[in-house]
Amino acid sequence: MGNGRYRTVFHTALSPADAFAAARQELRSWLITKSVRQKIDIAAYDAGHAQLGDGIVLLRDSRTDGDGTQTSNWQLREHKDNGYWLSSLVVHAPGKIASQEERTWFWLDVEHVRKGDDGEIGPPSPAALPNLARKLLAMVDARDHWAELRPTPTIIRPDRVEELLEILTDERRRLPVVVASPHPRILFDTWKKTIDNVTRFLPGLASLYVMDPLAIEDFNRAVGFAFEVRSGGVRTYLPDLDLAIDEDAVRHRVLSGARIEADVRRSAQLLTAIPRQLSADGRLPEPLSRLTRGTFASRAARSTAAESPAIPSYDFSILIQENVAIRGENGELRELLELAGYEERKLRENTADLQDDMIGTAAELETANQKIAELVDWVRVLRQRLASAGRAADAYVPTDTPTLLPTQLPEVLTRLKELDRVEFTGDDDPVWRLEEKAQSSTWAQTTWLVALALQDYAEAVVGHRFNGDFRRWCTEPPSGASAISAGKVKTDESESVQNNQKMRRLRILPVPAEVEPTGRIYMGAHIRIGGGAGMSAPRLHFYDDARGTGKIYIGYLGPHLPVKTTN
Structure with a gap:
C-alpha cells in the first residue's frame, strides 16, 4: 500500500498570521540546513525567486477566499536520485473553524518520484523523516484533536493518566497513539533513551508517550488486561479504540521489551510501518479534503509566468531567454501531470490489491464461520450425550x-x-x-x-x-x-x-x-x-x-x- 511518501497533517491554535510566519521561518531554517550539503541560494529564497539552485525549484502560492479562508503552499522540487524529490508544505486557515484549537492546519508531504531512462515513472525511494517535520513539531503546539504530536515521547506521570485515557478513546483521533512502558530491569532514564531511539521515525505520524514507573499500574488497571502494556513493551493503539471490547485488542499491537532490546533498528522499522501507511494512504481531514498539491503547483507556475516583466517584441535575445523560461515552466507542469498519473496508477493498484484481499478474506471468513458452526454443533451433541450418560460435569471441563x-x-x-x-x-x-x-x-x-x-x-x-x-x-x-x-x-x-x-x-x-x-x-x-x-x-x-x-x-x-x- 505505502508508496514511500512521508505525510504529516496536524492542527494548531495559532492564528493564521502566526502559522504562516512559523511555516516561512522553519522552511527557511530547513533550507539553510540543506544548503550545507547542496548549493541552495538562500538570498534567492528571501527575494521570492523560484530557482534556488541547479535543479532546485521552489513554487509558492497564497490565496484568500471570499469566506475568509486563507491558504499558503510551498512546493520544493530537487532533481536527483534518478528523478526528483517533491516536498510540499500547505498551511490552511479555514474561514469557519471547528474550535479555537483547530484554527490552522499544517500538511507536509515529502516523496520521491523516480524516472527511468524511458521517461516512465518507476517505484520511488522511501522518504526519511524530514527535518522540516521535526522543526515544525518543535515550533508549534501540534495536535491530532486532543493528542499531542511532539518530536520525542511525552512522559506520562500519575496525574496525566486520565488525560491519556481520554486521548486513547477520543472518537475524533485520526492517528495512532504509541505508549511505551517502563522496563522492570533497566533504569527509567536509560530506557527512555531507548524508547526515544525506537520511536525516532514516528514524529508526525503518531502521538508518542512513555509511562512513568509510578503511573504504569494505574494505566493498566484502567485499560484492562486485554489492552495493557508492561515490561518495557510498546503498544500502538489505533484509532476507534473501544476498551469495552476485549476482542478488539488484537488490532492494537504490542512490541515486547525483549524484542526491542534484541534489535532496536528492526523494532523502530516495525513500529513505524503501520502509522506511516495510515498517514500516507488515509483520508485528509475535512478542512483539507478539497485541497490538492497539483492545483497549487500549477497555479503557482502560472502566477510565476504571469509575473514575468513584459518584454519588448524587438529584443530577440530577451525573448529567447523568456522562451527558455516558459519551456522550463512547461516542463514543471508536465512533471506535475506525470506525478498525478503515477498517483492515479498507484491508487488503482492499491484498490485492486484491497479488492483481492477483501474477496479472499471474505471467502476465508465464510469457511471459518462454517467450521465454527460445525464445531459448536459437535460440542453441543457431545455435551448432551455426556449429560445423558450421567457425566454432565465432564462436559464443561476445559482442555488441558x-x-x-x-x-x-x-x-x-x-x-x-x-x-x-x-x-x-x-x-x-x-x-x-x-x-x-x-x-x-x-x-x-x-x-x-x-x-x-x-x-x-x-x-x-x-x-x-x-x-x-x-x-x-x-x-x-x-x-x-x-x-x-x-x-x-x-x-x-x-x-x-x-x-x-x-x-x-x-x-x-x-x-x-x-x-x-x-x-x-x-x-x-x-x-x-x-x-x-x-x-x-x-x-x-x-x-x-x-x-x-x-x-x-x-x-x-x-x-x-x-x-x-x-x-
Missing part, C-alpha cells in the same frame, strides 16, 4: 492444553522450536517485511496453524500411518489431526516458473547438509498465507523430507516470489 495463537510473525519463528518435525531454514528478513503490514497478525496465526498441520503430517508419515503428500493430508485429514484448507497447498510451481532459470533460482532455498550436501534445494511446494489469491497473499515455501530426515523444512516465508506476471 489450549491452543494459543501467536500475533506476530517473528514470534512464529521462535515458537517453531516447540515443534520437532518442522524447521525454519530461511532468511528472516522477508518475515520482518511481512510484519510491517496491517494484516500481519492474521498471517502469524495462519502460519502457526500451517506449522501445526505440517507437524501432525510429518509425525504420521514417520510413524507409517500416512502414505500421501501434505496436500492429500489436508484433503482427507485423519480424525483429530491438524490440517488446513487443501486449496492453499500447491505441490509445485507452474511450468513457466519451473522452466525459467531466474525464477527457479529464487526458489532454491537453504536446507541442512544431511538433506542436500550443497546446503540448498529447490522448493516448489508452497502454501498461500492470507486471504488474497493473487500476488498480494504471502507464501510459505517448504521441502518435505518427512520420509528422509523426518522433518519439513520451511525455506521461505515472505511476500510472493516473482513470477512471469510480476511487473
Whole structure:
C-alpha cells in the first residue's frame, strides 16, 4: 500500500498570521540546513525567486477566499536520485473553524518520484523523516484533536493518566497513539533513551508517550488486561479504540521489551510501518479534503509566468531567454501531470490489491464461520450425550492444553522450536517485511496453524500411518489431526516458473547438509498465507523430507516470489 511518501497533517491554535510566519521561518531554517550539503541560494529564497539552485525549484502560492479562508503552499522540487524529490508544505486557515484549537492546519508531504531512462515513472525511494517535520513539531503546539504530536515521547506521570485515557478513546483521533512502558530491569532514564531511539521515525505520524514507573499500574488497571502494556513493551493503539471490547485488542499491537532490546533498528522499522501507511494512504481531514498539491503547483507556475516583466517584441535575445523560461515552466507542469498519473496508477493498484484481499478474506471468513458452526454443533451433541450418560460435569471441563495463537510473525519463528518435525531454514528478513503490514497478525496465526498441520503430517508419515503428500493430508485429514484448507497447498510451481532459470533460482532455498550436501534445494511446494489469491497473499515455501530426515523444512516465508506476471 505505502508508496514511500512521508505525510504529516496536524492542527494548531495559532492564528493564521502566526502559522504562516512559523511555516516561512522553519522552511527557511530547513533550507539553510540543506544548503550545507547542496548549493541552495538562500538570498534567492528571501527575494521570492523560484530557482534556488541547479535543479532546485521552489513554487509558492497564497490565496484568500471570499469566506475568509486563507491558504499558503510551498512546493520544493530537487532533481536527483534518478528523478526528483517533491516536498510540499500547505498551511490552511479555514474561514469557519471547528474550535479555537483547530484554527490552522499544517500538511507536509515529502516523496520521491523516480524516472527511468524511458521517461516512465518507476517505484520511488522511501522518504526519511524530514527535518522540516521535526522543526515544525518543535515550533508549534501540534495536535491530532486532543493528542499531542511532539518530536520525542511525552512522559506520562500519575496525574496525566486520565488525560491519556481520554486521548486513547477520543472518537475524533485520526492517528495512532504509541505508549511505551517502563522496563522492570533497566533504569527509567536509560530506557527512555531507548524508547526515544525506537520511536525516532514516528514524529508526525503518531502521538508518542512513555509511562512513568509510578503511573504504569494505574494505566493498566484502567485499560484492562486485554489492552495493557508492561515490561518495557510498546503498544500502538489505533484509532476507534473501544476498551469495552476485549476482542478488539488484537488490532492494537504490542512490541515486547525483549524484542526491542534484541534489535532496536528492526523494532523502530516495525513500529513505524503501520502509522506511516495510515498517514500516507488515509483520508485528509475535512478542512483539507478539497485541497490538492497539483492545483497549487500549477497555479503557482502560472502566477510565476504571469509575473514575468513584459518584454519588448524587438529584443530577440530577451525573448529567447523568456522562451527558455516558459519551456522550463512547461516542463514543471508536465512533471506535475506525470506525478498525478503515477498517483492515479498507484491508487488503482492499491484498490485492486484491497479488492483481492477483501474477496479472499471474505471467502476465508465464510469457511471459518462454517467450521465454527460445525464445531459448536459437535460440542453441543457431545455435551448432551455426556449429560445423558450421567457425566454432565465432564462436559464443561476445559482442555488441558489450549491452543494459543501467536500475533506476530517473528514470534512464529521462535515458537517453531516447540515443534520437532518442522524447521525454519530461511532468511528472516522477508518475515520482518511481512510484519510491517496491517494484516500481519492474521498471517502469524495462519502460519502457526500451517506449522501445526505440517507437524501432525510429518509425525504420521514417520510413524507409517500416512502414505500421501501434505496436500492429500489436508484433503482427507485423519480424525483429530491438524490440517488446513487443501486449496492453499500447491505441490509445485507452474511450468513457466519451473522452466525459467531466474525464477527457479529464487526458489532454491537453504536446507541442512544431511538433506542436500550443497546446503540448498529447490522448493516448489508452497502454501498461500492470507486471504488474497493473487500476488498480494504471502507464501510459505517448504521441502518435505518427512520420509528422509523426518522433518519439513520451511525455506521461505515472505511476500510472493516473482513470477512471469510480476511487473
